Amino acid sequence: MSEQRTDTQRCDASDITQCMSIHTRKITDSCRDKDCIEDLRVYLTTSSQAILDSAANTRVRCAELITTYIDVEPVAFDRNHYCIDLTFYYRILADAVVGCNRPTPLQGLAVFSKRAVLCGEDSRAHIYRSNTRLGRFDGPSTLFANLPTAMVEVLDPMVLSSRVKETDPCSCETVSVQIPDCIRELFEDPLVLSGGQRQLFVTLGQFSIVRLERDAQLVVPVLDYAIPCKECCDNPGAGEDPCEMFSRIPFPAQEFSPTGCDDKDCKSNSYQTC
Numbered sequence: 001m002s003e004q005r006t007d008t009q010r011c012d013a014s015d016i017t018q019c020m021s022i023h024t025r026k027i028t029d030s031c032r033d034k035d036c037i038e039d040l041r042v043y044l045t046t047s048s049q050a051i052l053d054s055a056a057n058t059r060v061r062c063a064e065l066i067t068t069y070i071d072v073e074p075v076a077f078d079r080n081h082y083c084i085d086l087t088f089y090y091r092i093l094a095d096a097v098v099g100c101n102r103p104t105p106l107q108g109l110a111v112f113s114k115r116a117v118l119c120g121e122d123s124r125a126h127i128y129r130s131n132t133r134l135g136r137f138d139g140p141s142t143l144f145a146n147l148p149t150a151m152v153e154v155l156d157p158m159v160l161s162s163r164v165k166e167t168d169p170c171s172c173e174t175v176s177v178q179i180p181d182c183i184r185e186l187f188e189d190p191l192v193l194s195g196g197q198r199q200l201f202v203t204l205g206q207f208s209i210v211r212l213e214r215d216a217q218l219v220v221p222v223l224d225y226a227i228p229c230k231e232c233c234d235n236p237g238a239g240e241d242p243c244e245m246f247s248r249i250p251f252p253a254q255e256f257s258p259t260g261c262d263d264k265d266c267k268s269n270s271y272q273t274c
Helices: 046-053 242-247
Strands: 018-044 057-075 078-097 104-119 149-154 158-166 198-222
Touching: 018 046, 046 078, 046 104, 046 198, 057 104, 057 149, 057 158, 057 198, 078 149, 078 198, 104 198
Parallel strands: none
Antiparallel strands: 018 104, 018 198, 057 078, 078 104, 149 198, 158 198
């Protein structure tokens, strides 16, 4: 007869002193995306646009995610699903070579929008909080008092490729992108939305996770209250002997050994970070 073993640790019912009601958020639905954003227009600043128009070569160094705007709206004829409109704002950093001079840094803004549909459950309860006030910017609205909360987790995008395109002087360019004033203020110079002799385009790769959450009240078992055991210190390591701390660092033997060209650390990455 085989002996049954359980490797999973379980809570002992005798250690549970009491139960407690907590307020938290439950995830109603979630999804992940691997977006390849091709030929995304970069709106350069006025000084960067002047350099690009006379540059002989341009190379994009990296892309930084500035912020993400999220909007949630219910799907018509489906009370359980919601449309999540996401707008990502990126700061693009590049280098341009003009003549025989050293590369000159360029910067601009790129905007990408996408939509996801997730299940957020149907809730008839309107939620209000005492720390908000009606009629102010932070006050809730009766239209959004029972909508789920959308969350997005996203990594800084990878720069896959870039190209410079000559503009057609005879074409009438229309720009439909909307840039909030708070985003414009992050750049020292105004952004060039139209005009210029050349335009910069990038292809980005981005990983993201989108989810919908709703407030929930749960009853959970309580073992004990979490009281910190570590004392506060304004200078980490101040009370420790520096020689004692150095003695615990292992000897870096690999730093004294030359590596060959086949080493994985020598291989170039497909993208560069800032």
